[in-house]
Amino acid sequence: MKDRPHISEEVLSRIWQEQLFLSESLTTPEGRAVHIIRRGRKNYDNGPDFKGVLIRIANEVYEGDVELHIEQGDWHAHGHDNDPAYDRTILHVVFWPPKENAPTMTQTSKGDVVPTVIVSSSLSEPIEMLQERFLDRDSYRQERFHECRVRLAEMSLKGILRQLRQIGRERLEERVTLFEQRLENEELEQILYEAICEGLGYSSNKVPFRELAGRLPLGKIMDHLPQQAGISPPPLLWIQAMLFGTAGLLPKITPPDSETEAYVTELRSLWDMLAPSLDLHPMSAEQWHFFRLRPPNFPPRRLAALSYLIVDYTIQPLLEGYLQLFKLLRTREKQNKQNIRLLERTLEIPSSGYWKGRYLFGKTTAIEQDRNLLGQARIRDIIISAVLPVVLLYARQHSSPELESQIMQTYEIFPAPPWGRETKEVADRLFLNHKIPAARIRTAMLYQGILHLQKHFCALPACAQCAFGSRGR
Known part of the structure; x- marks a missing residue:
């Protein structure tokens, strides 16, 4: 298997926030289309990464939270399956497909199954290009706003x-x-x-x-x-x-x-x-x-x-x-x-x-x-x-x-x-x-x-x- 480049959750957060996907819909591993109506707002407190998200799966509209992880198993590794703060999660956004024998189901503390989308193959550009663009943008912003900060x-x-x-x-x-x-x-x-x-x-x-x-x-x-x-x-x-x-x-x-x-x-x-x-x-x-x-x-x-x-x-x-x-x-x-x-x-x-x-x-x-x-x-x-x-x-x-x-x-x-x-x-x-x-x-x-x-x-x-x-x- 080809080595996976290192991806931080901050990079994944920016991808979600800017909706840098090939189309307006993502797909679950089961083949269900997930249409993103509203990306929500970034949560800087404890709990899921984005609040107030609105999505449509099939003909049903859901409003709630989105949690982002690099690997699907991170949901369990971080204890979200036992944390009621994550019970309003309506979508689990994962970057990489699960490794062999890794968990493939996301559940809340109530036992509800949370739909998962894997986005590594649905990006608008290769991840290496997106990361490079983020770095360039950050450097530019640092330089650009230097005068006003001074x-x-x-x-x-x-x-x-x-x-x-x-x-x-x-x-x-x-x-x-x-x-x-x-x-x-x-x-x-x-x-x-x-x-x-x-x-x-x-x-x-x-x-x-x-x-x-x-x-x-x-x-x-x-x-x-x-x-x-x-x-x-x-x-x-x-x-x-x-x-x-x-x-x-x-x-x-x-x-x-x-x-x-x-x-x-x-x-x-x-x-x-x-x-x-x-x-x-x-x-x-x-x-x-x-x-x-x-x-x-x-x-x-x-x-x-x-x-x-x-x-x-x-x-x-x-x-x-x-x-x-x-x-x-x-x-x-x-x-x-x-x-x-x-x-x-x-x-x-x-x-x-x-x-x-x-x-x-x-x-x-x-x-x-x-x-x-x-x-x-x-x-x-x-x-x-x-x-x-x-x-x-x-x-x-x-x-x-x-x-x-x-x-x-x-x-x-x-x-x-x-x-x-x-x-x-x-x-x-x-x-x-x-x-x-x-x-x-x-x-x-x-x-x-x-x-x-x-x-x-x-x-x-x-x-x-x-x-x-x-x-x-």
């Missing part, structure tokens, strides 16, 4: 925070400028609607959501809703028919269950009635992305969330609603936590109706408790990237320094969504020499400052132009 070591915590707040303001101003440019062709309320739609799409579906909002403007939706109160079907279904129809996501073949059949039939009937007067070209279903998205983030479920928001806008217009809310918040200056909750509630949508417990037409979610169509992280991101800059633009257009000041104060205290891996790396570099509570830096302004650094400087890299890598600023 500069940061000379700066006080107060100075770092002051500079980061300034960069956070610059990122907010970028958004304001972007929306101001759109004013040449659109009303401010439509701009806010498009920005909210972009936020619903996040990174994978930002472009198709923006296109949908352009093809089906908020005003056009309102013009095509029934005017009589108590009409059947209710406005919510009219809105959903317009959204799903324009998005090209109305099923062409009715799914098998009776509830879905009745729901889709009603949507199709409304769409057939509304489409001629809407006079638009529907999008293609192929424009929407599902790959490696968590089911709660699938486009149909996000469109359902949007439909509930639009129903609210029939009662109080979108922009007017936020202006009235900020007017109310001005009378509650010292009630920061309550004010944050009031803002978040504008985008909270309790799961109800057909889409409670579903992420596709006819498909149920892997979520045990489906309470909301939008999670808190998405809500916070939309408020930071859409609501605050648009209302700030309104304040400047209408010469309202009180409202402008209020938006900036909110921006300073509003909590940031969870940090991604890249933003966490930037934050770790910034605060390497300082002990600071995480809550103190997890605010919208500082978070946006870190995102701005990552996008405009760290990712390029452009250290010479960065405030922290250059002595010139």
Whole structure:
């Protein structure tokens, strides 16, 4: 047998984290395809290597943990088969095939069998090339960030925070400028609607959501809703028919269950009635992305969330609603936590109706408790990237320094969504020499400052132009 090169679990962890496999599916020794929907987050505490992983095996979706080992027998050698901390493991990722007479079954302390995938033959490149690339990247990162580490070591915590707040303001101003440019062709309320739609799409579906909002403007939706109160079907279904129809996501073949059949039939009937007067070209279903998205983030479920928001806008217009809310918040200056909750509630949508417990037409979610169509992280991101800059633009257009000041104060205290891996790396570099509570830096302004650094400087890299890598600023 050919000698196996030495592989560390850290290398295997990076392979998993970057999903450096030949295809989106791996295969168990029994021949079952394992589709990775979400790779999860790295666990730095005791327990499995990755938490919050979502996979599909055959037609079943599983959510739980993943443990990585070089050899399959390491599971038993490390005592995981007797450790309840590993009982939520849904996949055992092993690099090498088992040696002769080695254990070939992975079991939890409860006796449950954990599916295993062997990845050494499924890599996107030979392992030697991947290891060499990791080494080159590590050396490059050490050299690349040397200047900012030297500069940061000379700066006080107060100075770092002051500079980061300034960069956070610059990122907010970028958004304001972007929306101001759109004013040449659109009303401010439509701009806010498009920005909210972009936020619903996040990174994978930002472009198709923006296109949908352009093809089906908020005003056009309102013009095509029934005017009589108590009409059947209710406005919510009219809105959903317009959204799903324009998005090209109305099923062409009715799914098998009776509830879905009745729901889709009603949507199709409304769409057939509304489409001629809407006079638009529907999008293609192929424009929407599902790959490696968590089911709660699938486009149909996000469109359902949007439909509930639009129903609210029939009662109080979108922009007017936020202006009235900020007017109310001005009378509650010292009630920061309550004010944050009031803002978040504008985008909270309790799961109800057909889409409670579903992420596709006819498909149920892997979520045990489906309470909301939008999670808190998405809500916070939309408020930071859409609501605050648009209302700030309104304040400047209408010469309202009180409202402008209020938006900036909110921006300073509003909590940031969870940090991604890249933003966490930037934050770790910034605060390497300082002990600071995480809550103190997890605010919208500082978070946006870190995102701005990552996008405009760290990712390029452009250290010479960065405030922290250059002595010139």
